Amino acid sequence: MSLDGDVIVRVAAKGDGVTADGRHAPLAAPGDRLLGDGTLIAGPHRQVPPCRHFPGCGGCRLQHLDPPSEAAFVTERVSGALAGQGLSGMVRPALLSPPRTRRRATLHAERRGRQVTLGFSESASHRIIDLAECHILLPSLFAVVAPLRTLLATALKDRSRADVHLAQVDQGVDVLIAGPIADGLAAAEGLTRFAQSHGLARLSIDDGYGAEARWEPEPVTITLGGVPVPFPAGSFLQATADGEAALVAAVDAAIGNAAIVADLFAGLGTFTFTRPARTRVYAGEAGREAITALKAAAGRAGRVVAADHRDLFRRPLTPAEAERFDAIILDPPRAGAREQATTLAQAKAPIIAYISCNPSSFARDAKMLCEGGYRLDWVQPVGQFRWSTHVELVARFVRDDVTPDSPRR
Template identity: 70%
Template sequence: MSVSEIIRVAARGEGVTADGRHIPFAAPGDQVGEDGAITAGPHRAVPPCRHFPECGGCQLQHLDDAAYADFVRDRVVGALAAQGLASDVRPAIVSPPRTRRRATLHGERAGKQVLLGFAQAASHRVIDLAECHILAPELFALVAPLRALLAATLPTGRRADVHVALCDQGVDVVIKGLSADTLASAEALTGFARRQGLARLSLDDGLGAEPRWEPDEVTVTLGGVAVPLPPGAFLQATPEGEAVLVAAVQAIVGTPRTVADLFTGLGTFGLALGPQTRVYAAEAGREAILALKGAAARAGRALFADHRDLFRRPLSAEEAGRFDAIILDPPRAGARDQAAELAKATTPRIAYVSCNPSSFARDVKTMCEGGYVLDWVQPVGQFRWSTHVELVGCLSRWTDSPRAGNTIHRAAH
């Protein structure tokens, strides 16, 4: 019987043989027989969690650390190659286990019990978490109490989504799909929040999150500034991952006088540049931009917060040319129209933060065709053991780039 060796891991997590077969849960170096039987190779690890592989929170616990870091980096290299691009793609930096500071869990009633956890891969079935190797301990410690709360309050046949996040004051909880329309249910919720020492407890019945318990204003500290945290707001997944992304952005833009921070969110990157930099911060999310505006004003930061939908009204090339550097951090879909405007701009340096290598590569190709060079890329694995990859790319005009004249790093014209 002939055997084939797994040579890489595909974007969705399957091992790939030299002849192109995709084998679920195979690691690089594994040997695969014609019947699909796998003989473990040097990069296969024993999954630490009892819920793997059923739980959709992780797809790659069967890889050792080296193979997982290679997977994260290879995702970026492959996305660039698909657009005819190449660059200096640095080794991936991966967040440690049990450091995830935000997550959304699903609750589902099963008789008198409630299941609470992540959904099974490609399914709505909820995996009832008995352990978790990705959540920060403070978040996992709330799983059992939240399960008991939902068992007492969640109506039959209903599901609930529970968003948990670490903030400066502790844990922020938003429960979507649960209402408290009686005095008894309201008291049960506030009593739960008090006993668990929550920073805030909010309910979302479909019309937006409404805080039911918030003894002190909930904040998250970004760049030394305490920014009010709207319920359910976006945060980088791990503190370690955020630190890597921020350091990469700082290395790209240096100490500029002026920066445009596009898709700023709560100001993770703009605030990290310090008080010496004047920041134009644009964001479509109203709650986020108002929180950033107030926090920057209280801290005395030179930051102009603009409530602006960059998909409908991207920063023009002329506007972009007024800044010493641009920070770009769009959602997964990327920033096609914004990239087209930046391609015509004269801004010397662009730091592009992305959570999708494919849309990143598409947008970077547009900017390279306009005269930029992709000098280097830093892959980041914040969502450990998942197929989700983040990165920061350094773009500069040819005349400013150490790679100017090296055509392998330019998009094909």
């Protein structure tokens, strides 16, 4: 180590800065200098964190990085995961969602007497940070935080905790409270008055037996690709509209004008409904509520969609089934799609567009696909969880020995 300290050269997967010789330093930015006693000397890529709750709040880990360094972190997460599997490919510059654009979030609430704490959990802790401001949530979502805190002071049972799921839907703000709610007519009427007075799209309660809507003046939907889709309470939704648009654009670029497409782990249809209306789509999804909503929306919109309630971990698409499609869209959860990637590696589908929220499981599956004969063409990293260490991506895999014009089985 020099007398001037060691320079932080990169940010590791969990957010620590790392020197060339492998020393780690929390809250360090590239270009900072790490002295022998652990002191950090600020470098050119450090910025003043905008939020008073940083770094305690677990909602953000990287507010001390300037935008170029954060974008580089997102890109390096992807290239590093690929390198760990002995793979390479063109990794495009990362796309970051702007601040205050998160349209879904899960907050945690705790009541002690008349006092309610409501916010994200502290990093690596169950302690809740009581949000006084937030630079990631949409303003419309943050606007209901303080009123919800007041509501929960009577609606939530004393000395208990709850999860509060917020989502921006077509009709406004959707709220799902999962936890022990006070009993009685007065409590129920209070929930309805609250939802009505604050103009909520829906207020649902899940006390352990599934979500039950207590206020829903009109059916709640989320529009995907121009199609209004019923939105079950607590459903998955891409974190930001900006991030969703980036993922959709990358999928469009990956599969082009493919006429027959399989959308695996389809969810509510983020990628199903953004295909051209003339496209024939097979949508496979294990979540019963999600696939029911997708099927209903497709029927109303007159889309040619075969919606299949199918657990792709236990019953992945077979090689013979996969080869019926011009392109396959694969959007698994964080664990990846080991079982489905195994069968796809044996198939000769011309193109695979793989969407991932976990570079490590993606790289593992990518290796299987490449060993099966696919070529990794490019990867588009997307940082829609601004200032967090979560990274998403779209990757394009192609088989050079087959084209979309090859005869389908």
